[in-house]
Amino acid sequence: MEQEKNNSTKNVTRGAFWASIIFYGLIAFEFFYMFSPFAAYIYSIYGPGLDTLNLTGSTSWLISFFMPHIARETQSVFITWHEMIGMTLFLGGFAAFLIGAAQIYWSKLKNSGAVFGGIYNHIRHPQYLALMISSFGMVLVWPRYLVLLGFVTVCFAYFFLARIEEGSCKQRFDGYGDYCSQTGMFFLPVIEQLFYKLPWPHKRWSRIIASLGLYLCVLMMAFSAARAIHLYSVNNLYTYTTEKEVYLSLGQIDADEISEMVHIVKSDSSVAASLVEFQDPDQRFINYVMPASLFVSEVPMYIPEGQVPTHEWPSNKDQSRYKIIFSLAHFSPESQAKDLDILLRAINKTPVLEVWIDRSSQTIEKILNSTPDQYYEGMPVPVF
Template sequence: MKLRKPNGLQTPDKKWLLDEEEEVRLMNQPKAIFRGVIVLYFVIGLEILIMISPAAGFFYAAFNPFLLSLAQSSATRWLTAFFLPHMVSPPDLLLKTVRVAGSVLFVVGAIGFFICAVQVYYNKFTRRGVALGGLYSRIRHPQYLGLMLTGLGLSILWPRFLVAALWAVMVALYYLLARDEERRMLRQFEGEYREYMNRSGMFLPNEVEAAIRRLLPFRNSSLRAVLVLLLLAVCAVSGAFALRRYTVSTLPLWSQGRVTALAILPNDLTMLDHRMAPVLEMPEIKEHMGGTPGAILVYFMPKEYVMQGMIADTGGEWQLYKRHHTFAMIGDWIFHPFRHLEDGHAAMRHGTGEGMEGHTVGAGMVRRMVFLRVEAQSDLPDPADLFGINTRRSPLFVADVEIHNLVLQDVRDLPPETGWGRVPTPIF
């Protein structure tokens, strides 16, 4: 079906043409602003891709002051925090399912968007008229739907609260853009486009949107739209807080006195239970901990754990933007969501190392422990409180221990920042 301009508009006079051009110019101004905001959302959401690329320094030169300004106030600090495991392998099936769903939504949304874009431009270049086949036969704006799904997946892949909140804003902007496009189409193709609207849904199939409309109390379409968008925003932010609470409650933790240790790999929790207490009794460890007041959080990980730079600056080789494996890491991040956390270490666990006393030890049993000082606004009765949004964590020192024989390989102090400087990074 090809939509045609009504006969009355085929031969406009010059004055009408100038008026139309001015109207188009005025309409395109807010449209350009909306699309600029949406592009900004994807730039912020794709922070993880940028931070492991050589362009990280340029990106954070502009973006990090914004993050740090949010982190100055307890009212906005939550926007810089994370709500799902990113450095820690998800400890249970629910969190693993959510993580896989993020990759699926990201890929499916992107594929849907590009398929629809090819269809639209193919029809445009071959002069076949407006695209009304494929997904367009059921949904009027499948490209926007694809970008919404991609954005939702992105909110899971890089689970910063700011990304989740901006996703809700992006959905609202896509709705406003879709309404604007439909008003213009109705002015040009009144009867034909209204018929098309009657048999298709805006973002979902018509029967699904009809069922949703029956559940809402308002008959006015604008009020219904506002209510739906508000519900989406509330669900996005409150759902992120609920996931964060659940994540913290399931973290594999070991605790003794003022020291709490987090196992990056859940299977290491047994090792923590049997070996962490003797590790804390090592003279070198006690010496480094001795003068530190308050609670201490320890990250327990393989020595070659690839994301340790997000916890502390343990060396330039763990600043991922210097590794020049950006595309390989992006592929793992999307298509193999747990390999960079678990299986990716397998090739690094072979060989031997030398302990501090000259002992030769198997590298496969070496665990790196990054010790952080925790400063909170109140006492921390529960170890999970160490991960509070308003709790400050500062790197102290790192120790490498051959965990089977309790041989200390190395211990050294750390700078007070992570491998990305003062950038707010994930804490679990």
């Protein structure tokens, strides 16, 4: 009977572990396929789910980005380098996970029982901690509110998985109870002692309700922090705004320079004629400003045949020739915005017009009519 109980616990633990891995993996995988040659095809798998969230303002914010993905250069060092920081955490956490896994499987090969040494000497679940660090890195690399939701969820899942495993190990391995009293679950004991002092109910259903309440509180704090970062990010972009338009530069350039290019463009009669049909007072625009030699897949623009879109640093490109891509901003049904709020609330955009400028001669080089999105037509991708 005891053996059956242990096997049952082990199966539950293993099933819950892989369920959490798959759950967060589906979200994290979005980042990797967005940089693969098959991005457009794989992204369509996620399209229906994202479109469903897009139907109402109460859920559309979940698919928004709270840090830039398209804009490579900002006025904030942290915001500019957040993807690099995130990738470092992701790879570092994954490497730590492999080290912990190596210790576990080496112990199994030697049939030496529970692992108490190495990185397990101070904390009992370094593998779960490593996965949490890796998952947080993914939040920075691909900062959708939805990914943040996944991160908080799997952190709680890892905690309960760890508790289940410890109950099983205490039954199977002599001295495991003493080992638990001398080590921390995820952090050093001196840190975790602070949490042990918090009151916690003893009855099962009371613990379940308290755990759910704690999860919701942590989730609200995480979303509040992300919203603050969202505001900070938008305010540190290189932009020039009017009531109905945001001109967003992907690289470092001041508002006066953007304004000068806008003046050149708006003064051209052909451009004015092309934009005349978009005079509805309720329409809002996100207009992307970048070097003419930069091509980005998430911005609906003309991309020459054979040219591969990239996320290169705009400052490394030729600064004498620029382009402005005019796009109509889309919002959830209940939302409307003006000025920088356009970037905060927009959930997608539609191409309108593309204008190339020779900055040295201050002339229009070419005007291209709206180009169908070659990669993510109608799909909700980052707007800044």
